Amino acid sequence: MTKTRAALAARLSMGLLLLAASVAAQPAPATPVAPRIVAVRAGRLIDPATGSIATDQIILVKGNRFEAIGRGLAIPSGAEVIDLSGLTVLPGLVDTHNHLAITYKEFPERNNYYITVVTESTPLRAIQAASNGIQMLAAGFTIIRDMGNNGNYADTALRQAIEEGWIPGPQIINAGIIIGSAGGQFWPTPEMGARHVVYPEYLDADTPDEIVKAVRQNMLYGAKVIKICADCKPWGYSVEDIKLVVSEAGKAGLKVEAHAQTVDGARRAIEGGVWSIAHDLGLDEANNKLMAKRGTFRAGTETPLSLTGHQTEAGFKRDVASLRNAWENKVNITYSTDADYYVPGKTRGEVAIEFIETWKAAGIPTRDILKAMTTTGYRCAQTETTRGPIKSGLAADLIAVPGNPLESIDALRDVQFVMKDGVVFKQKGVMTPGAFFHGGPVNGLVR
Numbered sequence: 001m002t003k004t005r006a007a008l009a010a011r012l013s014m015g016l017l018l019l020a021a022s023v024a025a026q027p028a029p030a031t032p033v034a035p036r037i038v039a040v041r042a043g044r045l046i047d048p049a050t051g052s053i054a055t056d057q058i059i060l061v062k063g064n065r066f067e068a069i070g071r072g073l074a075i076p077s078g079a080e081v082i083d084l085s086g087l088t089v090l091p092g093l094v095d096t097h098n099h100l101a102i103t104y105k106e107f108p109e110r111n112n113y114y115i116t117v118v119t120e121s122t123p124l125r126a127i128q129a130a131s132n133g134i135q136m137l138a139a140g141f142t143i144i145r146d147m148g149n150n151g152n153y154a155d156t157a158l159r160q161a162i163e164e165g166w167i168p169g170p171q172i173i174n175a176g177i178i179i180g181s182a183g184g185q186f187w188p189t190p191e192m193g194a195r196h197v198v199y200p201e202y203l204d205a206d207t208p209d210e211i212v213k214a215v216r217q218n219m220l221y222g223a224k225v226i227k228i229c230a231d232c233k234p235w236g237y238s239v240e241d242i243k244l245v246v247s248e249a250g251k252a253g254l255k256v257e258a259h260a261q262t263v264d265g266a267r268r269a270i271e272g273g274v275w276s277i278a279h280d281l282g283l284d285e286a287n288n289k290l291m292a293k294r295g296t297f298r299a300g301t302e303t304p305l306s307l308t309g310h311q312t313e314a315g316f317k318r319d320v321a322s323l324r325n326a327w328e329n330k331v332n333i334t335y336s337t338d339a340d341y342y343v344p345g346k347t348r349g350e351v352a353i354e355f356i357e358t359w360k361a362a363g364i365p366t367r368d369i370l371k372a373m374t375t376t377g378y379r380c381a382q383t384e385t386t387r388g389p390i391k392s393g394l395a396a397d398l399i400a401v402p403g404n405p406l407e408s409i410d411a412l413r414d415v416q417f418v419m420k421d422g423v424v425f426k427q428k429g430v431m432t433p434g435a436f437f438h439g440g441p442v443n444g445l446v447r
């Protein structure tokens with residue numbers, strides 16, 4: 001390179017740096033119009049935290065937040081009035097364990113997700129995730145913890161697309177790539193090698209250095225929670241390994257969920273200080289008691305028998321008994337589905353809501369099922385002070401059903417109305433998502 005060309009290249013790169021800096025420094029565009037005011041008339045309004053119900057309530061929404069809630073509130077002039085006086089209004093539902101960017105199927109892969117991940121690209125799966133998110137929102141789920149198996153960060157892309165204002169969808173708390181001992185949940189052949197089949201479904205991390213690097217990679221690429229495989233391999237992670245994950249994730253304020261499939265693995269995860277445990281395979285009474293003592297959240301993913309082909313009689317009995325035992329031991333039980341497959345005739349949201357069958361079979365009182373699907377879910381998702389409860393200052397998300405879920409949880413199968421961020425997404429049982437679509441990032445750029 002000549003001196004002149006080197007100088008030119010240096011000036012060019014400095015120019016690019018300045019350009020990048022000015023782009024990064026630009027504030028989000030200001031909203032030129034005054035925030036709209038919406039008044040929702042709620043015939044009945046449920047507070048799942050207390051299991052109580054109030055009648056004839058007015059819910060005022062200003063912009064994307066709740067402004068005030070109460071009986072006989074004055075409706076400001078010019079407010080848009082939404083009449084839900086014939087319905088029961090309640091806060092949105094939470095699924096604390098789903099995988100929106102994977103859908104395995106009977107054909108062609110016989111429900112074997114090894115095949116799905118090698119036959120479907122991340123871009124295709126990201127589009128599926130957008131669709132699945134819309135299907136979950138239509139069923140009343142306004143918050144989803146999206147726990148990995150999402151290709152090359154399709155979950156981050158989904159969260160960004162929703163938060164920036166391109167498409168409607170639930171609030172996503174995404175895990176990025178699941179971190180585990182080599183192979184993750186897969187057992188690759190030597191020919192395929194870990195990097196060819198395992199990545200990006202799993203991020204190999206066997207040593208302390210690799211564990212730290214893997215956690216940082218996920219945080220760099222937009223994860224909001226860290227997911228590890230505690231015991232997907234017989235050697236698994238030690239308590240010390242898990243403590244390292246928890247402390248590294250904690251540097252960015254992230255919590256850790258452990259997939260555990262053995263009693264020993266679950267115990268190590270609880271002792272290592274994880275925030276939540278996925279799946280009930282390792283959750284015996286001793287672990288349930290330990291979780292209750294430490295406040296660990298349970299995302300048991302208890303599949304109902306009614307999802308034919310995805311549960312066995314023996315598995316269902318075990319799930320029901322484990323869930324019942326967790327409830328009796330006062331564990332922080334959340335509603336979690338692991339719904340990552342196609343059930344013909346059902347939307348992803350309808351598959352997710354089907355899991356109430358296991359909760360009913362376990363004899364969990366209806367108000368406690370609702371609490372798991374809302375209040376405890378908000379705490380697990382760490383949104384309880386920003387989104388979830390119908391409370392002034394919080395994001396204006398609510399749903400409405402004709403029945404009363406405190407009397408029959410099946411009422412949640414008929415979500416007629418959904419509002420997300422103060423915008424109506426579904427009314428009279430029909431999705432009306434037009435106001436959510438924009439030709440640009442109206443909420444600014446999101447990392």
Ligand SMILES: [Zn+2]
Nearest residue numbers: 097099147338
């Ligand atoms: Zn899962």
